[in-house]
Each structure stands twice: as C-alpha cells, then as structure tokens.
Amino acid sequence: xxxxxxxxxxxxxxxxxxxxxxxxxxxxxxxxxxxxxxxxxxxxxxxxxxxxxxxxxxxxxxxxxxxxxxxxxxxxxxxxxxxxxxxxxxxxxxxxxxxxxxxxxxxxxxxxxxxxxxxxxxxxxxxxxxxxxxxxxxxxxxxxxxxxxxxxxxxxxxxxxxxxxxxxxxxxxxxxxxxxxxxxxxxxxxxxxxxxxxxxxxxxxxxxxxxxxxxxxxxxxxxxxxxxxxxxxxxxxxxxxxxxxxxxxxxxxxxxxxxxxxxxxxxxxxxxxxxxxxxxxxxxxxxxxxxxxxxxxxxxxxxxxxxxxxxxxxxxxxxxxxxxxxxxxxxxxxxxxxxxxxxxxxxxxxxxxxxxxxxxxxxxxxxxxxxxxxxxxxxxxxxxxxxxxxxxxxxxxxxxxxxxxxxxxxxxxxxxxxxxxxxxxxxxxxxxxxxxxxxxxxxxxxxxxxxxxxxxxxxxxx
Amino acid sequence: xxxxxxxxxxxxxxxxxxxxxxxxxxxxxxxxxxxxxxxxxxxxxxxxxxxxxxxxxxxxxxxxxxxxxxxxxxxxxxxxxxxxxxxxxxxxxxxxxxxxxxxxxxxxxxxxxxxxxxxxxxxxxxxxxxxxxxxxxxxxxxxxxxxxxxxxxxxxxxxxxxxxxxxxxxxxxxxxxxxxxxxxxxxxxxxxxxxxxxxxxxxxxxxxxxxxxxxxxxxxxxxxxxxxxxxxxxxxxxxxxxxxxxxxxxxxxxxxxxxxxxxxxxxxxxxxxxxxxxxxxxxxxxxxxxxxxxxxxxxxxxxxxxxxxxxxxxxxxxxxxxxxxxxxxxxxxxxxxxxxxxxxxxxxxxxxxxxxxxxxxxxxxxxxxxxxxxxxxxxxxxxxxxxxxxxxxxxxxxxxxxxxxxxxxxxxxxxxxxxxxxxxxxxxxxxxxxxxxxxxxxxxxxxxxxxxxxxxxxxxxx
Numbered sequence: 001x002x003x004x005x006x007x008x009x010x011x012x013x014x015x016x017x018x019x020x021x022x023x024x025x026x027x028x029x030x031x032x033x034x035x036x037x038x039x040x041x042x043x044x045x046x047x048x049x050x051x052x053x054x055x056x057x058x059x060x061x062x063x064x065x066x067x068x069x070x071x072x073x074x075x076x077x078x079x080x081x082x083x084x085x086x087x088x089x090x091x092x093x094x095x096x097x098x099x100x101x102x103x104x105x106x107x108x109x110x111x112x113x114x115x116x117x118x119x120x121x122x123x124x125x126x127x128x129x130x131x132x133x134x135x136x137x138x139x140x141x142x143x144x145x146x147x148x149x150x151x152x153x154x155x156x157x158x159x160x161x162x163x164x165x166x167x168x169x170x171x172x173x174x175x176x177x178x179x180x181x182x183x184x185x186x187x188x189x190x191x192x193x194x195x196x197x198x199x200x201x202x203x204x205x206x207x208x209x210x211x212x213x214x215x216x217x218x219x220x221x222x223x224x225x226x227x228x229x230x231x232x233x234x235x236x237x238x239x240x241x242x243x244x245x246x247x248x249x250x251x252x253x254x255x256x257x258x259x260x261x262x263x264x265x266x267x268x269x270x271x272x273x274x275x276x277x278x279x280x281x282x283x284x285x286x287x288x289x290x291x292x293x294x295x296x297x298x299x300x301x302x303x304x305x306x307x308x309x310x311x312x313x314x315x316x317x318x319x320x321x322x323x324x325x326x327x328x329x330x331x332x333x334x335x336x337x338x339x340x341x342x343x344x345x346x347x348x349x350x351x352x353x354x355x356x357x358x359x360x361x362x363x364x365x366x367x368x369x370x371x372x373x374x375x376x377x378x379x380x381x382x383x384x385x386x387x388x389x390x391x392x393x394x395x396x397x398x399x400x401x402x403x404x405x406x407x408x409x410x411x412x413x414x415x416x417x418x419x420x421x422x423x424x425x426x427x428x429x430x431x432x433x434x435x436x437x438x439x440x441x442x443x444x445x446x447x448x449x450x451x452x453x454x455x456x457x458x459x460x461x462x
Numbered sequence: 463x464x465x466x467x468x469x470x471x472x473x474x475x476x477x478x479x480x481x482x483x484x485x486x487x488x489x490x491x492x493x494x495x496x497x498x499x500x501x502x503x504x505x506x507x508x509x510x511x512x513x514x515x516x517x518x519x520x521x522x523x524x525x526x527x528x529x530x531x532x533x534x535x536x537x538x539x540x541x542x543x544x545x546x547x548x549x550x551x552x553x554x555x556x557x558x559x560x561x562x563x564x565x566x567x568x569x570x571x572x573x574x575x576x577x578x579x580x581x582x583x584x585x586x587x588x589x590x591x592x593x594x595x596x597x598x599x600x601x602x603x604x605x606x607x608x609x610x611x612x613x614x615x616x617x618x619x620x621x622x623x624x625x626x627x628x629x630x631x632x633x634x635x636x637x638x639x640x641x642x643x644x645x646x647x648x649x650x651x652x653x654x655x656x657x658x659x660x661x662x663x664x665x666x667x668x669x670x671x672x673x674x675x676x677x678x679x680x681x682x683x684x685x686x687x688x689x690x691x692x693x694x695x696x697x698x699x700x701x702x703x704x705x706x707x708x709x710x711x712x713x714x715x716x717x718x719x720x721x722x723x724x725x726x727x728x729x730x731x732x733x734x735x736x737x738x739x740x741x742x743x744x745x746x747x748x749x750x751x752x753x754x755x756x757x758x759x760x761x762x763x764x765x766x767x768x769x770x771x772x773x774x775x776x777x778x779x780x781x782x783x784x785x786x787x788x789x790x791x792x793x794x795x796x797x798x799x800x801x802x803x804x805x806x807x808x809x810x811x812x813x814x815x816x817x818x819x820x821x822x823x824x825x826x827x828x829x830x831x832x833x834x835x836x837x838x839x840x841x842x843x844x845x846x847x848x849x850x851x852x853x854x855x856x857x858x859x860x861x862x863x864x865x866x867x868x869x870x871x872x873x874x875x876x877x878x879x880x881x882x883x884x885x886x887x888x889x890x891x892x893x894x895x896x897x898x899x900x901x902x903x904x905x906x907x908x909x910x911x912x913x914x915x916x917x918x919x920x921x922x923x924x
Contacts, residue, residue, distance in 0.1 A: 002471055003536050004471070004536065006470060008468060009464055070463060073464075073466065074465050074543065074839070074840060107879065148547070148837075167883075170882045171842065171879070174836045174885050175836055175840075374636045374637055375609045375638055378567045378609065378610050380567070415567075417569065420629040423635070
C-alpha cells in the first residue's frame with residue numbers, strides 16, 4: 001500500500017495559477033480613501049512595482065522565476081499522503097488524501113509566498129522587509145525567506161504573543177530576523193499608543209500600522225512591507241500547493257476529487273489547495289470546495305460582502321470582502337492564524353459567485369479531530385489546520401452514512417509543534433469552546449453598515 | 463541545480479545492515495553479574511524474544527518486515543540535500559551533503575527504531591512498552607510509534623526536564639503515551655528515592671531503573687522495556703539512513719564520499735548514517751568516518767574501552783564500551799541526547815578496530831555552526847545535530863586549506879524547534895562553553911578502574 005505520492009524537482013509546476021483570470025463576475029478593485037479604485041502608484045511606497053503588477057494581473061498563468069524554484073526545491077514538492085488508518089478508524093468508504101505542507105523548515109505553507117515575495121523585492125532593489133505577526137508562523141516564514149535571500153527582516157509581533165511565545169522570537173532571530181513587541185517605541189504609531197496605554201497587549205491592527213509606517217518612512221526607498229495572506233499575489237504564490245496535488249493525483253490515477261478542504265483565516269493556504277480545483281469547477285467539474293473557519297470568527301458564514309479595511313487602523317485600502325468589521329475582536333481561540341475579521345477578496349468573490357460552501361466549526365470539535373489524526377496518521381497538526389481535519393472527518397462520516405466512495409482532499413497547512421498550549425489545555429480539561437456571543441457580532445456588523453458595497457454582477461450583466 | 467535527491471517508496475531498502483557481521487575483531491558479549499556472558503533467556507523479562515534474537519544476530523543483512531516498511535513510508539525515504547549556500551559562504555571546494563532526518567513527524571531519526579521495536583513487540587504479543595526519556599526526543603518517538611501500532615506507552619521522564627519542557631509531555635500525550643516525572647511514586651525504586659530525596663531533579667539512571675522495574679514486574683508478561691540507543695538492534699534499525707543515502711548518492715553519480723559525519727550520544731543516528739560506509743571501509747574504501755561528541759562528555763576521545771554498566775543504577779549487564787564511568791554526570795549542555803557516559807558497543811569496537819576518527823567539539827562552536835547553517839540552508843537543527851554541522855564545517859574549511867574537492871556527508875538527525883532554549887541563550891550572550899573539569903573526569907574514571915576489560919584481539923589473533 002503506497003502511503004504517499006512524491007514528485008521530483010523536475011516535476012514541480014513551473015507556473016502559478018491566477019484565479020482572477022477565471023472568476024465569473026468581474027474583479028472588484030480596492031478603493032482609496034476617496035471611494036475611487038486605487039491606482040498602482042498609490043501602492044508604490046508599500047510594495048515593489050513587480051508585486052503590484054502581479055497583484056493586478058489578469059493573466060491566468062504566471063511563470064515562477066528560476067530563482068524562486070531553486071529555494072522552494074529545498075522542501076518542495078511536498079508529499080501527498082493517504083490517511084489509510086484514519087479511514088479505517090472512521091470505517092468510511094471515502095478515501096482521504098492530505099497535502100503535507102508541514103515539511104517546510106518553518107513548519108507551514110507560509111514560506112511559499114515568503115520566498116516569492118522576498119525574491120521579487122530583492123529583484124526590485126529592496127534591502128529590507130517589514131511585517132507583522134500574531135501567532136508567529138508568518139514572521140518565522142518571512143525571516144526564513146529573507147535569510148536565504150540576504151534581505152533584512154523586521155517583524156512587529158503582537159505584544160501578548162511576543163510575551164507568551166518567546167521561542168517564536170528565537171526562531172526569527174536564528175534566521176536573522178529582528179522581532180520587536182508591538183506597540184514599540186520604534187514608530188510614531190507605537191509611541192502614541194504606548195503613551196496612552198503603556199500596558200496594552202497590542203493587536204494585529206497596531207502591528208500592521210507599525211510595519212507599514214516603518215516601510216513608507218524609510219527615506220532611502222529600500223524598505224517595503226510584506227503581507228502573508230489576503231492579497232491576490234499571496235494567493236497566487238500558494239497555488240503551487242494545489243497544482244502539485246493535481247499532478248500527484250494524476251500519478252496514482254485519481255481522476256476525480258469530490259471534496260477539497262482548507263482552513264481559512266486570511267485564506268492563503270485554502271487558496272493554495274483550492275484555486276486550481278475552482279478552475280475545474282468553473283469549467284464544469286462537480287466538486288465540493290469547502291473553506292473552513294472557526295465558529296468564533298465566522299467571516300464567511302455570517303458576515304456580509306462589503307468594502308472594508310484590511311486592518312483595524314484603516315491604513316489599508318478598502319477591499320471587497322466578507323468582513324465582520326475591521327474592529328471585530330474574535331475570542332482568544334488557539335488558532336491565532338484564523339482570527340482575522342476579513343477574508344481574501346478572491347475567496348470572498350468565489351463565495352459570492354457560488355463556487356464555495358463555507359463551513360464554521362467549534363474549537364473543541366477541531367481539537368478532537370486533531371487528536372484522532374495524531375493517533376492514526378502520526379502528525380500533530382497546527383491549531384489552524386485542525387479545522388481542515390475536522391471538516392474532512394465530517395465529510396468522511398457523511399460518506400459512510402450515504403454509502404458513497406468519495407475522494408476527500410485537505411490541506412495539512414502546518415504542524416503544531418510550536419503551538420502545543422491548546423493541546424495541553426485539552427488534556428487538562430481547560431480548553432474552551434468559545435461560542436461567539438451574538439451581541440458582539442451584531443455590534444461589529446453595525447459598525448460597517450455604511451461602508452460601500454461591492455457591485456454584484458453576474459456574468460450575463462457584464 | 464538539483465537541491466535534493468528523493469527516492470520513491472519502491473526504492474527504499476528492504477534490508478537493514480548488521481555491522482556485527484563484518485567487524486574485524488570478534489564481538490565482545492555483554493556480561494552478567496557473575497562476569498560471564500549473559501544468556502538470551504536472562505533478557506526475556508526485559509525484551510521480547512524476537513528482538514533478543516536480533517540483538518545477538520551474526521547475519522549481515524536482515525529483512526525489514528512489510529508492516530514496518532508501511533509505517534516508515536509515511537515520511538521515508540528522507541531527502542538527501544546538497545548544502546550549496548553553505549559551501550558558497552565557506553568558499554570551499556568541498557561538496558557538502560546532508561541526510562535530512564528532521565522530516566519525520568516527531569522531528570528526528572528516533573522513530574526509525576521506535577516503529578521497528580513497537581512492531582516486533584506487538585508481533586510477540588506485548589501490549590505495553592516502558593521507557594525513559596531525558597530531553598524528550600526518544601519518549602516522543604516511542605509514543606508516536608506505539609500510537610500507530612496500538613500499544614500502550616509509558617515514559618519515565620527525568621523530573622528536571624519534565625518540569626522545564628512541559629510541551630514534550632504534551633507531545634507524548636497527544637500520541638497517547640503516558641508520561642510521568644521520574645522519580646515517581648509508581649515504582650519501588652522511585653518511592654525509595656523520593657523518601658530519601660523528595661526534591662531530587664532525577665536522572666536518566668533512575669528513569670531507566672523505573673522503566674525496567676515496571677516492565678519486569680508486570681505479572682501478565684505483556685509489558686516490555688524499550689531502549690532508544692546503544693544496543694545492537696537499535697543501531698541495526700537506524701542503518702536504513704545510510705542505506706538510503708548510498709542509493710541517493712548513486713542516483714546523482716557520486717561514487718566516493720570522503721567524510722561521513724554524525725553526532726554521538728549513545729550512537730544511534732551516527733550508526734545509522736555510518737555503518738553502511740564502515741562496510742565499505744572494511745572492504746578497502748578510503749573514507750574518513752567521524753563520530754562527533756561534546757567536549758564536555760568525551761566518551762570516545764578520552765574514555766577507556768572497558769566493561770561498564772549502561773545505567774547509573776547498574777541494572778543493565780556490563781557492556782564492552784568506551785565509558786566515562788556509569789556515575790559520570792556531564793555538564794548541563796543543551797544537547798541532552800549526547801549526555802551519555804558510554805557509547806554503543808558496536809561503535810566502541812569500531813573505534814578500537816581503528817575504523818573511526820572520533821572528534822570532540824565545544825558547545826559554543828556547535829551553536830555558531832548551527833547559526834551559520836540556519837542562515838544558509840534554512841533548517842534550525844537540534845542541539846545534538848549541531849555537533850555534526852560543526853564537524854562538517856571544520857572538514858569543509860580543511861578542504862579549502864588543502865585545495866581538495868572532497869565530498870562531505872553528515873546526518874541531520876533532527877530539527878531544534880522543540881529545543882530552542884540554547885538558541886535563546888546564545889542571543890542573550892548567556893550560552894556557556896562548559897569545558898569539562900579535568901578533575902571530574904579523572905575521578906569518574908578512577909571509579910571504573912576495577913571493572914573487567916574487553917579482550918583486544920586483532921583479526922590475526924582469532
């Protein structure tokens with residue numbers, strides 16, 4: 001029994017897939033403060049020109065530069081594995097496959113775009129990248145990428161995580177990244193906040209503001225900002241995951257996948273596995289594509305499709321997305337990477353176009369699924385990834401009820417070895433379910449009632 | 463430029479290599495309390511019959527059962543990678559290859575034997591395995607293996623590590639293992655020690671005694687003890703590492719390796735990469751085979767070849783090995799897995815037969831090497847593995863001085879994501895070098911002066 005499908009470096013895809021080329025309704029552009037679509041030059045202080053171009057590209061296939069491939073080869077192509085033991089325990093007629101992104105040195109899918117972004121910035125003459133990090137996965141991945149490409153990395157880490165997870169800072173340092181707690185004394189934003197609230201635990205919103213401020217205020221023009229999710233070019237870089245998977249399925253003669261599953265915060269790992277399958281769905285294939293979110297941060301299942309800011313401090317343009325409101329603060333679930341108020345515009349639009357069937361799952365069900373997975377397949381998954389595992393198990397149980405021989409595929413976006421606190425609480429009987437208080441949700445949604453609405457056009461209207 | 467060489471599951475070796483079949487001088491048997499070679503039946507309460515047989519086997523090649531292969535396939539064959547960037551930074555004419563064992567779910571080479579041991583025990587009708595763990599790598603690997611094979615695992619973890627590294631316990635629990643701090647209230651040994659020294663930090667010696675006591679005192683006969691290093695059958699199971707490596711080198715046309723390097727505590731990861739190359743050396747090939755140890759625990763470079771106990775409490779038979787004395791307590795370096803007073807009999811005898819050139823390196827040089835490696839190759843290695851990296855860098859620098867195009871191979875035995883404390887101290891400028899006090903060494907060696915000596919026979923004498 002073959003346990004996994006591997007590909008050689010030569011078999012790795014040479015192009016990324018851009019879903020923007022194929023979505024049925026037209027792309028909703030980001031809007032500036034004046035409510036008008038922003039122009040590329042307005043982003044030039046924040047991102048390098050080549051990535052701005054990629055962000056707005058309508059091209060379906062985009063070549064992966066050789067320099068990026070050579071770094072990805074260090075751990076890619078990643079294995080596609082079959083969860084035989086899990087299938088057996090669930091007594092399901094379904095076959096369950098998972099793409100194992102946990103084998104990268106930082107332990108997740110994040111380096112796929114970190115390496116690409118660092119490479120394009122370097123090409124553009126940039127010497128230093130700034131970013132924010134919450135749980136630490138993204139900051140680690142960007143430090144890793146900058147280290148391999150000889151760029152400086154500066155990471156603003158939300159203070160409460162910085163204090164709770166000292167080893168994440170150590171990881172970043174080992175790769176040469178400079179990690180400071182946010183708010184910091186290093187930016188005007190940080191100093192202003194510290195003056196008023198010296199004991200603040202910080203937030204992703206503040207950290208983003210600090211990282212952007214440092215990038216745009218470098219007079220030498222050699223610093224830019226880097227984002228680990230949400231944006232079109234980030235989704236693009238992650239499609240290598242799904243494109244490899246298709247080759248691997250082909251190798252073992254699997255012609256049809258019934259369910260494709262990924263967890264969603266900003267949406268990058270889901271986009272990675274799912275976009276190449278959305279292409280098939282648009283072209284007539286019958287696939288159930290399931291983005292999974294925490295019940296306590298129900299962006300896709302409960303939030304309206306609106307124009308909203310990507311950050312709490314409203315420094316980013318308005319983006320067309322399902323949003324709980326830029327001021328929404330989700331309960332403190334362990335899947336820190338899924339605690340985001342919005343979701344990538346390309347995913348939001350796919351939902352709106354009826355291509356996806358989002359699902360929301362409670363924290364406890366996710367940890368129970370992760371436990372079952374660890375004891376059958378042997379991998380301790382990240383708290384974020386546990387949402388995809390839980391959804392795959394739901395699908396496999398449904399297949400049993402229906403007596404259907406389905407093929408289920410999910411993205412194993414990362415291992416949980418740096419985030420074992422949730423598991424520890426699970427065993428201590430201290431893990432909370434964190435149901436979202438309805439009143440909190442309503443209040444946050446009221447705060448964005450007056451923001452512009454994206455146009456909802458079907459193909460026939462265009 | 464190809465970054466790594468992969469093998470398919472079909473290409474994985476089907477047999478382990480047993481060095482005992484080829485060593486020039488005869489194997490020195492373990493001795494019982496009476497000074498006579500122990501008989502297999504004396505081990506039956508501790509190990510299952512099939513592993514005792516393997517421990518004493520003179521056969522050169524031993525088939526790997528299909529049931530073990532199927533579990534190893536989940537992460538094996540592991541990649542063989544080329545350290546291009548490290549070579550460039552060192553400006554060396556040498557080519558540096560490393561076998562990446564860090565991709566296993568527990569993050570090290572340890573599951574290679576944990577899976578095999580659990581499988582053989584299960585075949586023998588055993589339901590539960592007991593073991594000890596210090597830093598936690600071995601306890602995690604055995605929990606992982608027992609989980610996948612449906613055995614119970616009970617791990618006695620040295621109390622000071624248990625308290626300092628709570629997440630290691632969580633890892634073991636997630637895989638269903640029961641981990642208790644040692645000394646514990648669960649064995650007579652533990653209770654006696656706690657009565658006298660309620661605040662003891664514990665030791666590996668005590669933990670081994672507790673684990674063996676629990677195994678041998680189970681009246682049902684369904685519990686056995688499992689050891690993660692030192693013994694012949696453990697070395698055997700690890701040879702899959704070197705055997706895969708040979709196939710991978712062949713694939714890229716590398717006909718000759720000049721240096722083979724691995725770090726050594728008990729010796730299992732070194733044995734894994736090196737034994738198949740020792741076979742070549744015995745058969746006339748000119749290879750430098752380098753086991754690397756911490757300068758603060760210089761078993762191979764400073765200790766005599768004697769008969770000594772494997773544990774502090776003298777519960778194990780006497781084994782012919784280089785030993786600093788079973789009472790030796792090395793300085794608290796971060797490479798906990800290398801803090802062992804002895805070294806595997808097969809490695810000891812190889813040293814004695816002139817087949818190896820051991821090397822001892824200080825902690826600071828190792829961390830500096832690990833830092834260089836992380837920033838060039840992108841992998842944060844375990845503190846143990848940093849010794850192999852440091853030695854490989856020494857060899858590469860030597861090649862530059864000599865202007866020689868050497869091929870250097872080392873075993874990357876594990877990642878360091880669960881053991882970042884040493885890196886943290888490095889950045890804080892608090893990492894000690896821990897030179898071994900000469901007086902401590904002399905005192906410990908005096909304590910074993912009167913133990914039996916192995917016969918030193920060269921081939922011609924036999």
